[in-house]
Amino acid sequence: MPDENDDERGFFGEGQSKPLAKAARLTDKPHYIGHRQRLRDRFREAGPGALSDYEILEILLFRSIPRADTKERAKLLLARFGSLAEVLGAPERLIREMPGIGDAVALDLKVVAAAAQRMARGAIKGxxxxxxxxxxxxxxxxxxxxxxxxxxxxxxxxxxxxxxxxxxxxxxxxxxxxxxxxxxxxxxxxxxxxxxxxxxxxxxxxxxxxxxxxxxxxxxxxxxxxxxxxxxxxxxxxxxxxxxxxxxxxx
CATH class of the missing domain: 3.40.140.10 (Cytidine Deaminase, domain 2)
Structure with a gap:
């Protein structure tokens, strides 16, 4: 119990300081949020030619990995397989073995690869x-x-x-x-x-x-x-x- 001579306003003021600090921290956005938006803007405004392979791969990973930085994962995939085409063409089991890449991410990348193949086939069909x-x-x-x-x-x-x-x-x-x-x-x-x-x-x-x-x-x-x-x-x-x-x- 506080002494009755203590300033009651000061006592309650200290009690509120921690929740306020915690609330402030909750409003801080992760650093990768702004990075993702900048990449999207560059893609829209300058086109895919303005982005490197790892940046295109980052954008592909955005939806699969919504709450984490994808830059290092994209670079690791390219270092392992060699190029964006080789990442998409790699067997699903090998993609899953990469750090920070789970079943859902590997499947999403193979779906993108399948879509690219369908597009290429559509160009010659008929x-x-x-x-x-x-x-x-x-x-x-x-x-x-x-x-x-x-x-x-x-x-x-x-x-x-x-x-x-x-x-x-x-x-x-x-x-x-x-x-x-x-x-x-x-x-x-x-x-x-x-x-x-x-x-x-x-x-x-x-x-x-x-x-x-x-x-x-x-x-x-x-x-x-x-x-x-x-x-x-x-x-x-x-x-x-x-x-x-x-x-x-x-x-």
Whole structure:
């Protein structure tokens, strides 16, 4: 109990000082709030070209991580995988292993990657593929460049070279995918396809065709030709670019 001679106003004044200080602290905004708004403003006003890869990745992480700084997480992801494209193309299980990245964040990044692939596919769907070659390459790169295992994909075209179907026929190991020419031709006949484009990736990053790649392609051409099916090209996709067997005069 306070002494009856104590100043009662002073006593109650001290009692109020702590809650007031606490209330003041609660009104302080975390430092990253202003940073997030500045990034959003730059994106709106100057466009995505004004932002670096890690800043674009930060913005993607804003909604997944609403109450924490995302800059260091974005930089860690880029340091681990190499580029924004490689982050989005990385397996979900490897993304989840990164510090401060949980299941929800990893899933959100894979959804963004899937949306990018759908956009690239939409650019060639229903179009004459040979007239949209750069879009075809963009789609193949978005779909396969950063896969950790080899995939063998076929683009099936009709007589006007319009895309009928796009299918992954086989998935192999880090440096080999089994391909069966008769199965390739059989599927083309099922779809009434008169032309195909073969595509596969090299997880090593180097898109240079191997001798086995060239021989396999020639076997498919020889199997398909008598049945009226043309092989327009065999594209090999790597992290460091692509190679066209037709462009290299290998077929």
């Amino acid at each position: 179009r004459e593929v040979l007239a949209s070659w750069s879009q075809v390459l963009d789609y193949c790169r978005a779909s396969m460049a950063f896969e950790q295992r080899e995939q063998f994909r076929i683009l099936f075209l009709d007589k006007k070279n319009v895309l009928i179907a796009d299918e992954v026929q086989q998935t192999g190991t880090v440096d080999h995918t089994p391909v069966y020419p008769r199965e390739v031709v059989r599927r083309a006949l099922e779809l009434s396809s008169t032309a195909i484009i073969l595509v596969h990736n090299h997880p090593s990053g180097d898109p240079t065709p191997s001798r086995a790649d060239i021989e396999m392609t020639k076997t498919i051409i020889d199997t398909a030709k008598p049945l009226g099916i043309s092989v327009h090209d065999h594209i090999i996709i790597g992290k460091n670019g692509h190679a066209s067997m037709k462009g290299l005069l290998l077929i």
